[in-house]
Amino acid sequence: MKKGLFLSLLLVLSIVLAACGGSTTGTGTSEKKVLKMATSADYPPFEFIDTANGSDEIIGFDVDLAKALAEKAGYTIEVQDIDFNSLIPALQSNQVDLVLAGMTPTEDRKKSVDFTDIYYTAKHMIVSLEGSSISKIEDLEGKTLGVQLGSIQEEEAEKIAENVDVKIENRNRIPDLVQEMKANRFDAAIIEDTVAKGYFEKDKDLTGFTLADGEEGEAGSAIAFPKGSEYTEQFNKALNEMKENGELEALIVKWFGGE
Structure with missing residues (x-):
């Protein structure tokens, strides 16, 4: 009797574990992990608050790019507005997971954070x-x-x-x-x-x-991550995929009129 009850409990437990699947960082039917992205929402068309539609949503080229890259890497993005000079400190203190803010990967900044490849170049x-x-x-x-x-x-x-x-x-x-x-x-x-x-x-x-x-x-922009972040390589791979298949160019045309 006790043995039968024990086996029944094991069966129920195995069903529950199977239903749970993998961690929240996976893709497919599992819930996607949310990454916190910081930006300085005063830099249209890269990132700005959509006041034209009476909302406080942060939109722009960098936001669209972040969401597209996150989708490819199996994550979702939550955007936060932070003053530009506070972005790197936010990464260093692990308050956020990444920064997209038209940031140039200077040698000085590379001492504090990691960067992906350049995704856009301007003057x-x-x-x-x-x-x-x-x-x-x-x-x-x-x-x-x-x-x-x-x-x-x-x-x-x-x-x-x-x-x-x-x-x-x-x-x-x-x-x-x-x-x-x-x-x-x-x-x-x-x-x-x-x-x-x-x-x-x-x-x-x-x-x-x-x-x-x-x-x-020229001022090239790249995505910044904390030193040693596992996300840097994942997002860089997704970025290069977008460069090769034309998705990045399509975003540039959308936000910059093809310039």
Whole structure:
């Protein structure tokens, strides 16, 4: 009797375990593991809040890319909005699993986090108010140049300052730079060209010029992970698959009009 009850319990237990399947990190019928992605949602069209539709959803090229890559790797994505200069510390403290924020994998950043291959390359622009007569680097002499705190543009601004007497000030977010120009506290700002063009379309008071070859390097964007993260290789494999099958190009056309 006891033996029969014991066998029955074993049978029930085996059925329950079989129904549970694998871990939540698997694919198929198992629940997918949720990865926390951090971004700085002030960088359209890479990442921004969808205020046009009256929501607080974060959308953009980086968000679509993250979701596509996660799907291929067997995960789902939860997006968090964090100031750009706090993104790497969030990775280092394991508050988030990955960062997609138009981030350039500089040698200094590589000391703190791991990066995938480059997924998008852009150039830098000097943005100013219409009628400012700033049309070349030399015109920044004696002016104040704004940059986003913690961004690759900070480094580019320092390079400019080596040859031109310009005062550099930083702010947390791109809209802050624009507002400082409109308040006449900044004469110009250095912003990635794709992002700057989005502002030009919405604000006719802004103008700018792309830094010429030799004045700056191209700003390539990559996905950042904590040092030694198992996800880096998985996402890099998925990224290269998207490059080869045309999916990445399709996203670029969707968000950048094919540029």
